Amino acid sequence: MSAPFLLTIGGEGMAADGAFPVIDPATGEPFATAPDASEAHLDLAVAAARAAFLSWRQVDTAARRAAMRAFADAIRAETEALAALLTREQGKPLTAARREVAVAADRIEGTAALDIGGGYLREGPQGPVRLDYVPMGVVGVIAPWNAPLILAMQMVAQALAAGNAVVVKPSPFTPLATLRLGEIAARALPAGLVNTLSGGDALGRWMTTHPGIDKIAFIGSTATGKKVMASAAATLKRVSLELGGNDAAIVLDDVDVAAVAPRLFASAFANSGQICMAVKRVYAQAAIADALAEALAAEARRVRLGNGFEPDVDLGPVQNRPQFDKVLAILQDARARGGRILAGGGALDRPGYFIAPTIVTGLTEGARLVDEEQFGPVLPILGFDIEEEAVARANATRFGLGASVWSGDQARAEAVARRLEAGTVWINGHGGATPDLPFGGFKESGIGRGMGVAGLRSYAEIRVVHGAH
Numbered sequence: 001m002s003a004p005f006l007l008t009i010g011g012e013g014m015a016a017d018g019a020f021p022v023i024d025p026a027t028g029e030p031f032a033t034a035p036d037a038s039e040a041h042l043d044l045a046v047a048a049a050r051a052a053f054l055s056w057r058q059v060d061t062a063a064r065r066a067a068m069r070a071f072a073d074a075i076r077a078e079t080e081a082l083a084a085l086l087t088r089e090q091g092k093p094l095t096a097a098r099r100e101v102a103v104a105a106d107r108i109e110g111t112a113a114l115d116i117g118g119g120y121l122r123e124g125p126q127g128p129v130r131l132d133y134v135p136m137g138v139v140g141v142i143a144p145w146n147a148p149l150i151l152a153m154q155m156v157a158q159a160l161a162a163g164n165a166v167v168v169k170p171s172p173f174t175p176l177a178t179l180r181l182g183e184i185a186a187r188a189l190p191a192g193l194v195n196t197l198s199g200g201d202a203l204g205r206w207m208t209t210h211p212g213i214d215k216i217a218f219i220g221s222t223a224t225g226k227k228v229m230a231s232a233a234a235t236l237k238r239v240s241l242e243l244g245g246n247d248a249a250i251v252l253d254d255v256d257v258a259a260v261a262p263r264l265f266a267s268a269f270a271n272s273g274q275i276c277m278a279v280k281r282v283y284a285q286a287a288i289a290d291a292l293a294e295a296l297a298a299e300a301r302r303v304r305l306g307n308g309f310e311p312d313v314d315l316g317p318v319q320n321r322p323q324f325d326k327v328l329a330i331l332q333d334a335r336a337r338g339g340r341i342l343a344g345g346g347a348l349d350r351p352g353y354f355i356a357p358t359i360v361t362g363l364t365e366g367a368r369l370v371d372e373e374q375f376g377p378v379l380p381i382l383g384f385d386i387e388e389e390a391v392a393r394a395n396a397t398r399f400g401l402g403a404s405v406w407s408g409d410q411a412r413a414e415a416v417a418r419r420l421e422a423g424t425v426w427i428n429g430h431g432g433a434t435p436d437l438p439f440g441g442f443k444e445s446g447i448g449r450g451m452g453v454a455g456l457r458s459y460a461e462i463r464v465v466h467g468a469h
């Protein structure tokens with residue numbers, strides 16, 4: 001952490017006049033400052049990206065892939081420094097932070113390997129008709145704080161693989177590791193291809209209206225996603241929006257509760273519940289509901305919660321103060337509505353934003369914990385009688401990111417899975433995304449898909465050429 005944190009514009013480090021503090025969520029204290037980019041910095045970054053784009057779009061696929069692989073390798077070479085920074089600013093345990101660096105690098109390499117497609121379609125009056133996927137130009141990448149490196153890099157990777165240049169804005173809660181990635185990109189890739197700017201929400205707004213940005217790739221909350229889409233309409237920027245979720249896991253009465261509980265727990269509580277596709281509601285069939293809730297509570301009591309740098313810690317704090325307050329308010333509402341707390345139940349009596357992993361029963365729809373995205377370590381277990389009812393309740397939400405069904409009977413599980421309104425459905429599992437599979441949401445969980453060939457194509461325009469001899 002010795003070197004100062006700088007913006008990276010056109011391959012060069014650049015200071016800003018303003019700065020803002022970055023808080024360690026394990027202590028609640030600021031530990032570093034990040035440069036606060038101005039509109040003038042954004043103009044410079046967009047101009048640098050545009051210049052880099054004009055060369056990068058001419059680079060053939062093999063050379064693009066090689067450059068992206070070199071970028072991924074350069075990130076892997078700095079795993080320890082990046083992971084330590086990530087644990088400090090985000091709060092996740094060091095082992096999880098190392099994994100995040102590895103996954104971020106893998107997303108770059110995995111995306112580079114995709115084939116965007118296109119080519120000959122059919123004969124037309126002028127001869128052969130061909131479809132080209134054409135890069136858009138400059139992509140503005142706006143990222144959230146829960147998995148800053150993975151999520152920023154998956155958007156960057158798709159933009160670069162499709163032939164674009166990028167301006168990346170990390171969350172103001174977690175800007176630092178991303179700024180370091182900007183420095184690594186400046187060494188590994190042509191100057192200006194990846195520009196990194198830290199700043200507040202206003203910087204995000206400027207990006208969504210900037211005439212030099214052709215597309216906004218956004219991962220964050222549904223509320224902000226709507227603002228991005230409205231604001232991008234003025235210049236008809238393309239948008240891809242990967243937004244919030246309220247994933248239901250439906251657990252049928254023929255499961256082995258002891259085997260399912262630890263897996264379900266991990267899917268709900270990894271990263272302290274701060275994952276878009278975490279299990280956020282469990283619907284358990286009546287015969288096993290009590291046993292499952294008890295087994296999940298036992299898992300919750302076993303968790304080692306602490307500062308991510310402490311050895312053997314399973315979970316870290318909630319990432320920031322507003323989210324900590326929100327999760328506690330949701331828990332308060334659950335109590336007020338008669339929710340029974342089987343494990344956990346509140347904040348730890350120590351500095352930092354620690355909330356004990358909490359299992360709540362006795363709630364129904366109408367409670368905030370059921371209806372909203374809690375994005376924290378508190379999980380409701382809801383009973384149901386027949387599959388029909390579970391499907392209806394799982395689908396009765398404006399979200400539609402992921403969902404799962406757990407059963408010992410494949411046919412029963414598939415019959416439920418086919419009726420779930422979600423962009424990803426897992427059978428006997430929940431969570432996980434890879435660069436080769438499209439990921440995204442139905443309804444207010446997003447617009448478009450990220451990753452997979454479908455995701456890659458959303459970073460390109462389609463040009464149909466008639467007479468393409």
Ligand code: NAD
Pocket residue numbers: 142143144145146151169170171172200201202203204205208219220221222223224225227228242243244245275276277373375401440445446
């Ligand atoms: P957020 O919406 O508060 O912020 C995301 C980013 O948007 C930040 O960089 C922020 O500075 C910026 N921003 C804020 N206001 C803006 C505006 N008006 N215009 C442009 N940019 C603006 O989200 P968050 O709290 O950082 O992240 C948590 C949310 O992200 C959760 O809802 C989670 O489910 C979602 N998420 C979704 C996915 C997915 O793939 N679907 C993945 C991870 C997280």
